[in-house]
Amino acid sequence: MMDINPVRKYGVNKSMVQKGNISNGVKSKRIAILAPVAWRCPPRAYGAWETVASNITEGLVARGWKDVTLFATKESITSAKLAGFIERGYEEDKTQIPKVSECLHISKVMERADEFDLIHNNFDYLPLTYLSFIKTPMLTTIHGFSDEDIKRVYRDHKDTYYVSISDADRDSELPYLATVYNGIDLSNITYRDKGGDKLVCYGRIHPDKGYHLAIEVAQKSGIELVLAGIIQDQDYFDNLLKPHINDTSIKFIGQVNPVQRDALLKEAYAVVHLNTIPERFGLVLAESMAAGVPVIAMDLGSCREVIADKKTGFLVNNVDEAVEAVGKIDSIDRKKCREHVEESFTIDRMVEGYEKVYEEIFKREAQKQKDSAGR
């Protein structure tokens, strides 16, 4: 099994990644978690970044952080303080122009920067362009480069703090403090000793996620397949998936919320995740394993960091290898899948990782202050 320590050692003092409690003093620091405003926090169904931002917030509170503020849509739900300017997510209220809501939301956080000791940005690159104007340090978790071009903004801001969500999803020109893997909420996911009899492919319906390859695998294996997810690329769905969908061997059930996802995973013999581009993290992989469901994933990007090959699933390189893997699913110990997630991909492990990153940032900032006072 690979090294799956949730906090990687890149650029970080070794002591940082050792276990041990953060002092209470640090836990009194004022933390602003900046979430996107596409969806509510936590999302009703889809909303990957909002899910993670919400999990970080709740995790910090659960671990005793005393002053946490979540900047999210006004209808968001949190046990931390909620600060919001945008009523509802722009994906849930299509009268909004996303850029309008984004820039208003982000600038409101920045205007209040002085009230916080750290801003933890989970909202992509736009917040970086306000960095010159605030004194508060900012940590940006890069949840993925949606396009090569957005790297221009990151590369223009190297004097700030970055975390990657997998070792695979790094830009070689950026300074990272650590990799902190995403943590998922296990209370939403039922572990089951016994699997179902279907192949399942879920997430967001986009060519990147290889739904069309999952269909091939099902057809070649002769096993029923259930597809689920939000349609992000209608042409892809209409042209490559829809012609294969029927009421028997290949079903499509639309978008699933956490409860429906749990029911879906109950039916799963294996989850097929044949991503066609490097995966950034792969929440689906962690969720499936948490339910005890082995995953067959393309060996691209972070998949080999999230799956323990041959122990919690199979890394494959093409459809034929995936078909072969379907035949070996019974060799996977479902209990091991769950344990693997419990060890590495829980909210608590993620927040533990972030705590250490925060502590490192406070240390560096204190040193900077000393240095500039000594001048």
Added chain:
Amino acid sequence: MMDINPVRKYGVNKSMVQKGNISNGVKSKRIAILAPVAWRCPPRAYGAWETVASNITEGLVARGWKDVTLFATKESITSAKLAGFIERGYEEDKTQIPKVSECLHISKVMERADEFDLIHNNFDYLPLTYLSFIKTPMLTTIHGFSDEDIKRVYRDHKDTYYVSISDADRDSELPYLATVYNGIDLSNITYRDKGGDKLVCYGRIHPDKGYHLAIEVAQKSGIELVLAGIIQDQDYFDNLLKPHINDTSIKFIGQVNPVQRDALLKEAYAVVHLNTIPERFGLVLAESMAAGVPVIAMDLGSCREVIADKKTGFLVNNVDEAVEAVGKIDSIDRKKCREHVEESFTIDRMVEGYEKVYEEIFKREAQKQKDSAGR
């Protein structure tokens, strides 16, 4: 004829709109002109906001302003100082994500705010979200509300300076200093005493601009029509325009640069501009009249501010009235069309308008400083 003073009196001391020279002291102030980065300044062909930003910049230099900096794409051309971060316009280099180039460009201006006495924003709403972080006053010319939703940003920033480009294109909730009409570069437009024999419709091909209505007018009048412009709505072009286009009665010649536009206006008997939504300003109207070409325009939005009805063209309410107007084109004195533009819509008139607005802003800012010193 209506009052077409380029500086309106809304919220402005009356002395401000009186003629008279701006003092040399004021002309030494450091002005930053913030242009969009969709196209080069000045644009090679289409690029309405870049054209105006460029005209303001060149006009200020021509009128003796000593310290003007144009923030635009790096390949832009100006007699002022050029400051740029983005190499080429994102409409000319499609590898760029517009939002990435926009936020980088804008934040670079804001980071240098202290170097200027005034930032004149011609780049929509995003710059407003940096206002809290800069001390330099900003004047925003609202070149149009592309969507109702963008008003959220403006309405969230009422403690700044706004100019409208027509009285019609105002949001009732915003405080405006003045209306300053756009000015066009007459050196690019040849006045001709005698008109051509065609109807012309040009600008950007979008349902808002009523190209389909121009086709109806041409068909009912039995006069040849030439369509030109950048296609902004391909479906509209394909479905409503293309079926009518032929090589004889209804021609389409694509996008035109200033030289081609001049040649096009030479052929024009009248320009037909049957906008389906309120016009914000209507550069096309001013350009046509400058060439001596009467304009038939829908009486929506600013058209009645730009056209002198029955003197430089006709304001109409539907296709039938437009057809009727075609029959009366010979009653228009082409010389009057040109004179009307020379009086009201030249770069010099526009910049004169802005000079007065700038002066008013400096006065108000000085008063603010006095007030806060007196506290």
